Amino acid sequence: MTAPRVTPGGRWTGYHGVNGDHADVNTAATDLINILDAVEVPIVVLRRDFSVACFNRAAADVLGLSPSDIGRASRDISVFAGCPRLEQQCDEVVAGGAASRVDLRDGDNWFVVRISPSTSSGRQVTGSVLTFTDVTAFRASMSSAIYERECTKTIFNTVRDPLVVLGADQRIESGNRAFYTMFEVSRDEAQAAPLYELGNGAFEAAALREQLEEMLAGSRAFRPVEVDDVATAKGRRALTLDAHPLSFPGHSERRVLVTFHDITARKQAEAAKDLRSEEELRRSEAFLARGQRLSLTGSFSWKVASDEIAWSDQLYRIYGLEIGVPVTLELVRTRVHPEDVALLEEMVQKGREGRDNFEGQYRLVMPDHSIKYLHVVAHATRDQDGRLEYIAAVQDLTERRTSEEALAKARSELAKVARVTSLGVLTASIAHEVNQPLSGIITNAGTCLRMLDTNPPNLQGACETARRTIRDGNRASDVITRLRALFSNEELTLEFLDLNEVTREVIALSLSDLQRSRVALQSQFAEDLPTIAGDRIQLQQVILNLLRNASDAMADVHDRPRRLAIRTELEAGDRVRLSVRDAGVGVNPRSMTKLLDAFYTTKADGMGIGLSVSRSIIERHHGRLWAEPNDGPGATFSFSIPGGPEGDTAIAPVARQP
16 A cells, blocks of 8 residues: 655645555546545545545544554544444445444544445445544534523424324424423423324324424425314313424424314303204205295205215105105106196207206196196206216196196186177167168168169169268268267387397297197297387287187197197398298188188188288288198298388378287
């Protein structure tokens, strides 16, 4: 081995631990020597037998090593004598291959020595490398650290919440006064005791161990843990535990600070609130059940994906089923009227398509063959997994429908009586007023004949008699005109109208009659219609007449659905059209041109007045009314009237139908 050389003036010139003269050292060794000398931290290399292999210039300057120390056993060198465990630490590093550290004192100087394995070019451990860090100044400041520690201790003891510091083995290292008071233990009793032995083992059941192990391993994530029924000096308490990692200067071992928060009062308040909530919930459910029974309204939920259906008790009563029976769509279908199964299927399909809301009406056939009328309204929502679910209300309209039908029948009878009475008054008036001029006409005609039969004929008298006959005929016409004016002559009230809105009002008035006739109404309204100027009542009279005629045309249809379609659309020239299409028995094409004539009817009990009056109203609105057969069953009646600039033109007075 060639020892480090010193010039005659004592200047350090380098060292190495290989055999041969310095001139024979290879370039790599020379580079290594230069690198070690450039490091300001003392570095010493020991062989496996703990003898000094080499050191750098900083080690010579700081530790006082000299060239004569190379090859000597480390225990024989004074600077290493301050650390009697050095050889044992080096031996463990060489055997295990893992770095270690040890504190070393050299006189008044303190060093932290890091021990790392030294390997050869063949990756075999040949010894250990010692790196020295001077911590003398840090040791000198320990008095201030002790002061800070005492301050920290004082702060801990002033905190009202219990605190405890756990070591790497999750044993108690220290705590504050509140902690020792809560668990009635002294500092000595708690020292090195496992946290899980406190509180009669309540913390063991709280599954804290795994989270604390993760935090001690370097994870900072900790989810606060609630622990109920913990035995403390104040009795059984509910606590929340939180944890934070701790580190201290000069200590590599991790620690954890655990805090305890007493949440007993909050838990008791929540329990009391839960009891009140349960009681309020029971009362609310009772009120809801009573309200559903009084209003004859049931409710249900339907999970579309699984077809899971839950019914309220009232809905079971409406369907006449035993409460608690599992509900399926097939069970529901067994109660639905055969004619309304298609309506139910249509609502189910709307639900499966994900409509936000849907509603409809259908009938039930009960075991005693009685009929119930139901109205369902469903609202779409999503459960916590995002799956579609409907919450719906079902109301039993049977009593209301029965009352409405009775009322409608009474109104119809009353209207019929009123019409008959009005017709009787009109007939009596016409007979009374026209009787006299008709008698004069007959008398004059007979006189005229007698004058012509004389020989020679009295032509002058016959002419005068003929003139009197004409006078009495004009008088009869004037009487009829005057009576018509007396009963119905009234000018229209003009206003700007939305034909869609006017039509919807008529549908609302007719819906009950259409449903009673089992007619399914479909509407399609154009969005871009211009306003029109006209008489709202007269136009609604026309639309109502078309709807009733379409419904009457399907009264004898039993082999197909009774569908009635009403539609508005925009025509060329800013004209608006309304069409009513039925699926009835249709109209004979040869009679199509006569349908709008006065007193022409295809009904057994018709008077032939409605369509004639409707045509008169539409024509006074500068429009036209016509009918045409469908490609399939039924017919379509339409009218077209001007809109936009032409809609505010003057409209002639129209006689109302008596």
